[in-house]
Amino acid sequence: MDKVNQLNVKKDMKVSELIGQFDQSGVLGSGRVARASNILCDMINDVGMNVFMSLGGPLIPGGLRNIVTDMIKNKHVNLIISSGANITHDMLEAFGGNHYRDEGRDDEDLNADGIGRIADINVGSDDFTIFEREIIKIFEDISSRKSKISIQELLYEVGLLIDDENSFLATAARMKTPVFAPGLIDSMFGLQLWMFTQDHDFTVDAVADMHYLSDFVFDSERIGGILLGGGLTKHYTLASTLLKGGLDSAIQITLDRPEAGSLSGAPLQEAKSWSKAKCGSTLETVIGDVTIIFPLIYASVLDKI
Amino acid sequence: MDKVNQLNVKKDMKVSELIGQFDQSGVLGSGRVARASNILCDMINDVGMNVFMSLGGPLIPGGLRNIVTDMIKNKHVNLIISSGANITHDMLEAFGGNHYRDEGRDDEDLNADGIGRIADINVGSDDFTIFEREIIKIFEDISSRKSKISIQELLYEVGLLIDDENSFLATAARMKTPVFAPGLIDSMFGLQLWMFTQDHDFTVDAVADMHYLSDFVFDSERIGGILLGGGLTKHYTLASTLLKGGLDSAIQITLDRPEAGSLSGAPLQEAKSWSKAKCGSTLETVIGDVTIIFPLIYASVLDKI
Amino acid sequence: MDKVNQLNVKKDMKVSELIGQFDQSGVLGSGRVARASNILCDMINDVGMNVFMSLGGPLIPGGLRNIVTDMIKNKHVNLIISSGANITHDMLEAFGGNHYRDEGRDDEDLNADGIGRIADINVGSDDFTIFEREIIKIFEDISSRKSKISIQELLYEVGLLIDDENSFLATAARMKTPVFAPGLIDSMFGLQLWMFTQDHDFTVDAVADMHYLSDFVFDSERIGGILLGGGLTKHYTLASTLLKGGLDSAIQITLDRPEAGSLSGAPLQEAKSWSKAKCGSTLETVIGDVTIIFPLIYASVLDKI
């Protein structure tokens, strides 16, 4: 049996040193973080592995936008599956909008001031007004060239038209990193898209992405997963790998619990039964808030790769 | 201030009597259940209110299929927003398949035997083989008549072709209760649909449902919500009501927690800031496992309406 | 493999019928509730089994006082291990005090009005003033007869002096059901006790209870456990059974999760490794709010025993 080594912290400690201490301890949450850090390091170092990352929950409003963008630039991630909301909020910032810290006001008061709340994050309706104005211009541009499009193609075309190097959607387009969003319609982006299609000849095909996605999966020697929150985005990522017999390795970060059976809290082991993770694959779940845990893990990985 | 009355239980107690005791106590989880029961009762009794129900998490595999079907038959629910998985598992049972209780076997062993696991529920690959065979027949039937269809229309057509009075999809079709599934593609149903569209002229429009849904919302005098689990299905339900300024009343049941900001655990109050629930609306969240809490609430409501 | 039967609810349904439906389904939360109900039924029916119940969390303020008292009267429980708070709040009601439903006021405002908050329950300082006055009389009575006492003996003597048939402490004293409270000092009761001992010759022995408890355990043919919340009260109950090789069967109800390792969320299986539950014992954990789940289970058991 491996011993639990008591961990040490010190002044001027690097993040990777702290995770190294977690690795020496190896139990409870700190052990999970250390193992997830090691797995992510191995995934990035493996040149034959394509890394898929799912973005569920308010990651972009919650401060992880630059990390996602850096990972794309660094080719540490090769394919993204995002909620519609994360795409919407990425674009909102690209168009000059901002997210703000909630001051504990009542939701009815926020409503009266045109402020939407996501946990302790606020977004103003003025920024959504700009978002709407800009996205319509983008839709007009794209629809003038194409009348039927898949969601992934649409997001690629949108990304090319966004002028913000910090936008993950723009960066993904420039790096040719595909972005999928199976639930795109359920977002402000989706709402604008629907309204636009009402009076334009522009069809977004709900199933067409599967063709490109299955080719991408088929051409991947090995597949790794970074599963950040999410029910739909998590499952879509897992299910996409069925063609190759499942993920070769993966980490997930979630505060949801497994017993009630919803996919968001399900342990990654469960995916093995469905061939969405390979038997023998390396999997780790960290129970925690993704805005704490993922920056911690990724910063440690930058020192190790 | 209202007093907390100590609650009493007795032999031969009816469910509605127990909930009545919870109402007298009024605090912690039992208070939440009692308030949710009262809200659901009021929603059903309100003839001017359309009740929308979202189905996230493994509700059909988890035993709630007959309750959903009964609610549709009883016109206690007027519109359903389901995950693709719940539709898949409803059809799997309609085609003679079953769900089984997990016996604690290792996921790699289950995989070797062709058994998929959802928490403590098992499903066999033989039943999915039948599912695939039957759904292709259904797609052939529908595609011979239509070449472009929305998801809601597709689910209506599928429902009409299912011969099982316990199927919620079949019952919804017969009762003309619309069923939406914005993330349908992310399911076995979606996978079969994609493969079918590969060699058939059959397009499923991702945004077309919004037209019918917005008309339904617009024609609703008042809207109530029953939000069972879910990130996407919950949000789609909330967002659909924007046109009318949000839900008039709603209950949700979830084990997810709010602090990390994912929608699945968000308090319903937050929806007020976004005009997805009206200011002044009546809202209650019960923290618990939906397979316990919802049958408990619905059984109590049947005695009160 | 056992099939998951879809569960049915109906008008005028008895609680035990609903739990019977949960038993037919057998999975997720409803399956856990059904199994816990069956275990509790068997524990009560087993004449050779002593049932120990631990009371952690705000059970008495939260409405479960009459259920605990009834269980003692019905001899459905044979030994109680309570937090100091539950004893304090039981006595507070015995002395005419009340608990109230919180109206969402700010904690600083509540403080200004002398109101303490426990989640959504309020307690007023006037009721604590009466509590203090009355408990000092009780201490004076007891200390006039004894100068050194164990916690269990003290609680027995206190119980005899409480004139309220709904008090679980009074009922336990009359029924000679021992009540332990290893963390008694950490409560308003404990604070008053300490202040009383400052100027009275009255010693409460911290370890003396172990003698009586170990005899009780040793004389028990079999031991069952009802573990409601709690870190200390849960562990003390588990550990007390070490002398007999652990619990023979047990149920626990908790919303705490296991991964971080605190005992409150630990699965009962873990107790087997420590010989605090027997190998081969029958154990079930229900994930949920105890004020919902325990009345539900106990009401169903009343129909079955």
Added chain:
Amino acid sequence: MDKVNQLNVKKDMKVSELIGQFDQSGVLGSGRVARASNILCDMINDVGMNVFMSLGGPLIPGGLRNIVTDMIKNKHVNLIISSGANITHDMLEAFGGNHYRDEGRDDEDLNADGIGRIADINVGSDDFTIFEREIIKIFEDISSRKSKISIQELLYEVGLLIDDENSFLATAARMKTPVFAPGLIDSMFGLQLWMFTQDHDFTVDAVADMHYLSDFVFDSERIGGILLGGGLTKHYTLASTLLKGGLDSAIQITLDRPEAGSLSGAPLQEAKSWSKAKCGSTLETVIGDVTIIFPLIYASVLDKI
């Protein structure tokens, strides 16, 4: 309103730089961590503040022993309130015992091999045998000098007899940092203590500590709290400050949730209503695994004080 700044990570990043980025973002979990770090920094820098730390949950088995010991050596903490288990496991390591990483074996198998499990941590019975042999020697030494003792005095005397500079109990004794353990009896330490008192004239007074503790509180200009897990240890810490009107500032780290009302998951704000935290005090709760979050926070604080 304060803007949410997207956070950046980089190679060779120091822990304090990462927390600085969290501070710039300021929302969700990362915002909570940053605020807790700032509060802890202020608490340590405040020469007029005594910092109380409660140790609930398996902190010592889980790898935090050296951090606790360092904090005592560094005078970053002035008073400790520990569970009996953390004291037991500190001593077990002092006597040469170890904790091991669980390998996923069945609890009945572990039992057969004399191994106890705490989540994913294992402890062997051989190490407990040594623990028992050594603690009896210590009790004999102390009881030869004193016949009646409070828990805090006992732990001080025990600490002086432990020869291990990494032991927090030994370090606390040498640094004259008082250690309280109101639930000490509920641990292997407590079990040995009880057995020792069976045939020795040695009384441990359950309420005597309150005198010393109240003097310590009274002499504290200001009081800060570091609340790591715990129901009893957390509450005892909060309640100890009543004499001074409550804590002046505090942080807590927990994975437990508030709705069911148990103290372990209660928000610190609630303590204001009871005067266990001052109105106007600075309080922050981080939702997470303490073995991840506390080392992260403390490492960042070492760079800032």
